[in-house]
Amino acid sequence: MPKLGMEAVRRRQLIEATIDTIHEVGFAASSLQAIARRAGVSPGLVAHYFDDKNGLLEATLRALFDDLTRDTVARLRAARTPRARVDAVIEANLSPRQFDPRLAKVWLAFWAQAMHVPSLARIQRIYQRRMLDNLSHALRGLLPAHRARELAHGVSGLIDGLWLRATLGGGQPDSAAARRLLRDYLDAHLERETADA
């Protein structure tokens, strides 16, 4: 059975199984055995590819994160105006994909765990920082620096909060409603700033 180049396949397989398992039984009940069974491999194989359970968890969070990053980067690259760049960040983070319970529950489980596992905390901080920076930078095309920074905090807070409530609450508000609320939020604040000037 041992074919060459299995590594990439097996890693992907195990990461997907980890996501599915956490989704179904929760973080605390996600044992290596359960994950391996779902992936259709023996539990010992995890050590072969990820050293230990923590290695697998870290790789899984990183995979989620990289996926979101790729989406964000693609949307940013296509945006031509400051406002379009702000919208790009919002669209990426509140896309239907991010509201898919399979992924959303896993993200949340990792956020809770990150507070006690350094390797996860590192990834989490990068996520948080990057969203803020992307928004700040885009908003600086529309507002003075300190106002841009402040509004970036508001936007990222609203993004995460709406996503959190949807994830916890069983779908309300959904992706579309969340994006609408964010557009409103932006419109209200940008109009106001303009009026001030």
Add this chain to the structure above:
Amino acid sequence: MPKLGMEAVRRRQLIEATIDTIHEVGFAASSLQAIARRAGVSPGLVAHYFDDKNGLLEATLRALFDDLTRDTVARLRAARTPRARVDAVIEANLSPRQFDPRLAKVWLAFWAQAMHVPSLARIQRIYQRRMLDNLSHALRGLLPAHRARELAHGVSGLIDGLWLRATLGGGQPDSAAARRLLRDYLDAHLERETADA
């Protein structure tokens, strides 16, 4: 020589120990033995007062929740205008107490766990629903019903999001900054609605 009122004392003792333990080692590593040791009682005692581990966890979340509810109710009772009632909800949910890592981390751990434990999910849904209702109701004094509902979603999302980012991110933004952002958010939207009229 059973002392009177021992029950309340012991229950409080164990709930506090649960909070401290989750705060320090995380949800997954919070064993009954660890909690009992911290409370200075034997592990068997948990069964006596809470049936089993889940009972203790549920009681702990409920204690956190009741505390927040009491604070909210008190502030609402003191409010005299619709806007003051909205502010009361915001103040309660973004008070420095809610930013205390000892409590915040535990809340978050419970939110993540709630998705897989019905008894916790029930409390979580009540929390989410109640905040929305309180805000909706207050805002209906200022806006048409459907706009009030929508703004309530925004406000509660922003509350939870700012709190989440602060909890995960090590204190930024803090309680005061979060409340300022919410006041801004309200001002911007209420001005706009008024201008529309």
Add this chain to the structure above:
Amino acid sequence: MPKLGMEAVRRRQLIEATIDTIHEVGFAASSLQAIARRAGVSPGLVAHYFDDKNGLLEATLRALFDDLTRDTVARLRAARTPRARVDAVIEANLSPRQFDPRLAKVWLAFWAQAMHVPSLARIQRIYQRRMLDNLSHALRGLLPAHRARELAHGVSGLIDGLWLRATLGGGQPDSAAARRLLRDYLDAHLERETADA
């Protein structure tokens, strides 16, 4: 089932089971499960009384050591002359009990292990040092200090070597033969020293 004061009983029970297990299957194959099964208790109980496997092993070696120490002390106390004190040490260390394969194999397994486990190495060093000191001290009643020290090295070496060969070799020489060889060794050297003078 849980009676008070079980601790001493259980500890003894588990230590005896450890000795029997190492005797029968060797150190490397002595799993906690095997030991617990032989003691008639569940594997989890080991943690209750000895923290972990190492704690049990350490307690076992210490029990062997204390037993030998008690025997040695009793014999030394009864000895009235320097030569009698030397003989006491020899008798204790080469008594039939020390040639009992059940104990001898376990001692040897521990000596081998001690080189890699600090907690065992400490006990081993005390054993080695104490035999040497007891012999040196007794011989100083018969010889000048530096000769006493040297002869003590020879006697303790011969004690351990004869015991080792008997343990490894299936009984040859036995306790009686070993003690005879040591008497000869002492006689030859003491005569010689006296003749020198």
Add this chain to the structure above:
Amino acid sequence: MPKLGMEAVRRRQLIEATIDTIHEVGFAASSLQAIARRAGVSPGLVAHYFDDKNGLLEATLRALFDDLTRDTVARLRAARTPRARVDAVIEANLSPRQFDPRLAKVWLAFWAQAMHVPSLARIQRIYQRRMLDNLSHALRGLLPAHRARELAHGVSGLIDGLWLRATLGGGQPDSAAARRLLRDYLDAHLERETADA
């Protein structure tokens, strides 16, 4: 591109890695993967050359043993008198090489293990028997047969005991001191036997 004579190289490589590993982490912790890693080969290769772990261990002990045998034979061949032959055996078994911790610890680990592994026990018995025979034979040139046999037991016991204490005890007595003690032992006993006659 299979190189010629690869077999001997690989076998030697693996045996050396086994010795180093046992020396560093002890017998119980010496896994095949650890040994293979140190040898710079894959774990599967062990099966190729030694069938299984036990085969590798047996080959390692045999290598140690053959080395000692070669040294002993060479010294015996050079000896011209009975006493010189006795000294040859002592010199070989108490040479500085035998006090090198790298080898000494491994010998001891094997002795302990031999009591439970027949293939090792066989080698161990040959070692023990051969030393005794070599000494007996040489001493029969100086003493009556039954006295020669008895003294041979003493000498071999003292050899093993001094070596054991040095190995366990961190260097005391060392090779030179041990050989001196054995010379003394022989002198004292031979003088005495001669005087008796």
Add this chain to the structure above:
DNA sequence: TATGAATGAGGATTCATTCAT
């Protein structure tokens, strides 16, 4: 010849829970 993939059993340990006292 040699590798790396893969297994599955077995290791120590921890855990929630139960129960006699």
Add this chain to the structure above:
DNA sequence: AATGAATGAATCCTCATTCAT
């Protein structure tokens, strides 16, 4: 009311071994 003894299942992980390439 409260304890400490005890269990047995489940945890993660490591191991010797096998096999296709």
